[in-house]
Amino acid sequence: MVMLEKRPNPSRFWTAATPVLAVVLTMIAGGVMFAILGKNPLEAIRTIFWDPLFGEFAWYFRGQLLVKAGPLILIAVGLSLGFRAGIWNIGAEGQYIMGAIFGAAVGLAFYPMEAWFIFPLMVIAGAFGGWLWAMIPAVLRTRFRTNEILVSLLLVYVAQSILSSMALGALRNPEGGGFPGSRNLSQYPSAANGELIAGSGMHWGVVAAFIAVIAAYVLLQRHILGFHIRLAGQAPRAARFAGVSPNRLVLLCMGISGALAGLAGLFEVSGPAGQISIDFASGYGFTAIIVAFLGRLNPVGILLAGLLMALTYIGGENASTNLGLPSASIQAFQGMLLFFLLAVDLLSNYRLRLSNRETA
């Protein structure tokens, strides 16, 4: 019979190989599903994984891949720092919304003035909004020992209500004929986060995501704070003996992840989304949690995981339109990918062993 044996240390080979194996398994299982739906499985898989990267319209989709992956990576990198230290910020979606509201409010306050400093001010306000929203669960935890998972999650719903209220009230476009939603920031040059190189999809949010990946990598490898974060996660007692203050770590990790989520929201509202609207929040903050774990809380892994996630969204949409696949089958396909990634993760921590012995 097959037995599982715990490895003394996670296998380096399997840590790198399991994501590839998971993608292959997803293609097989997904292909079977598409075949049952009466579509050509090879064509469906090609449309999802190949066409956005190398197909006829790849010049457009490669850029869109960055647009979609940018906020996911930016948020996930911030979250991964806390997750490594055992600090669970589940409310990035709320911090993302608050960053967008703060940033957009600053931009709209200057409308219609044109000046170079407006966008930088919005960036600062966006990061501040996200940071502020993350400080609520952080301070409650350090002062009153509340659970940051619950508090940060519940604050998402508060943020969503504030978003609706802003779209309908304070930030509503006065020239919008009574309809909810702010002015379109992407049509206000001083506040617009447009493409840096036309057609590339590169906007400041994508640049910030790349910077965040590099900064997090350096922090974790070379900086004492990175060492403390890793130590606190792996050996909390040892961390305390080493003089790491748990409260300080909570404030720092929550603050960094909140600020990055707020930045992601600001770059999204001033660029691709364009306006504060009731349905501005599109779940990036929650999807980023998945991306962080797919990337194994490693900055480079998160970069790749974010791009892969974006690929399944964009390729999935293409498959849905071009092949007439129901959108639910695309969601099922994404679900399979996550399932297989987590399932084969077993191989990096355990080894399979064939044995004839009866177990006691």
Place this chain on the structure above:
Amino acid sequence: MNRRTLLASAAIGLGLSMTGAAFAQDKLKVGFIYVGPIGDGGWTFQHNEGRLALEAEYGDRIETVYQESVPEGADAERVLTQMALGGADIIFTTSFGYMDATNAVAAKFPNVKFEHATGFKREHPNVATYNARFYEGRAVMGTIGGRMTKSNKIGYIGSFPIPEVIQGINASYIHAKKVNPDVTMSVVWAYTWFDPAKEADAAKALIEQGVDVILAHTDSTAPLAEAAKTPGVIGFGQASDMISYAPSPRVSSIIDNWAPYYIERVGMLLDGTWESTDAWEGIGGGEVKIGEITDAVPAEVKAEAEALAASIADGSYHPFTGPLNKQDGSAWLAEGETADDATLAGMNFYVEGITGDIPK
């Protein structure tokens, strides 16, 4: 338009002219963007029925493609671009939230026609808008509801506080009040077009307040399914006939009938006579239909409702006819005066007698 976006448009234009050759074909390609799944049984289902009617009408001369469950934010622009790149000649965007995305993509694809449902922005000559006078149907439902209620409490599930929805609330209330002066109306906002769980919760909350007539302006059948659990509560099919919920709780319905409009507009494009217009038809034009009024409704009430529908259809009666005051008591329409379309299209106030505030 600044230099960056100009360059981006040029790049996309170039791509388009390349694809124009690749997609040179005789069939007209018609695209649809849906906010929910086609199986929602309501709003999106009816648009999809319109698409199927198009296929039946024009057969081999056209080809249709569609994408379900497209979020009303940054994603809509990508899905639209992708459809235009894929060779669509005309694209129907079937939800209010696609307004800015529709106009943004229309700027980049001047040779593709765009038709946006329920919006008001036509920033380019290749964008048309269309809507239906749902409030005419609401007047009929309000009449039936006012006659049928025993608790004198009518509940209304609103999606978003936009003019189209507020028109419906006002029209229902005015006509319920006309036949039953004791009637009161409670409005619950779901902040979604399609979320069966939230819609059911809203219905449940209303029923617990003693409401026995439920009107809904969301897309799924969930409010009816919830109403079915409590004997004596009635409801109406919304967007679609929802006849499978008859005889209880469904007593009648408002049916959105998009097929004639779609057939007309695609026909115009085939003939080369398409131009940007703003269509707003109601019961008279056949775009709003009243579903069968079942035997659960007394014959005299049924006759009254049908007479009202007939008078709206032939233009002899307007559902917003004075004297009518606004909620704050200020005068709106004088005796015999009817509301003009501009006021209706931007309606952001309740009429006198409705309690509660429009969310701000």
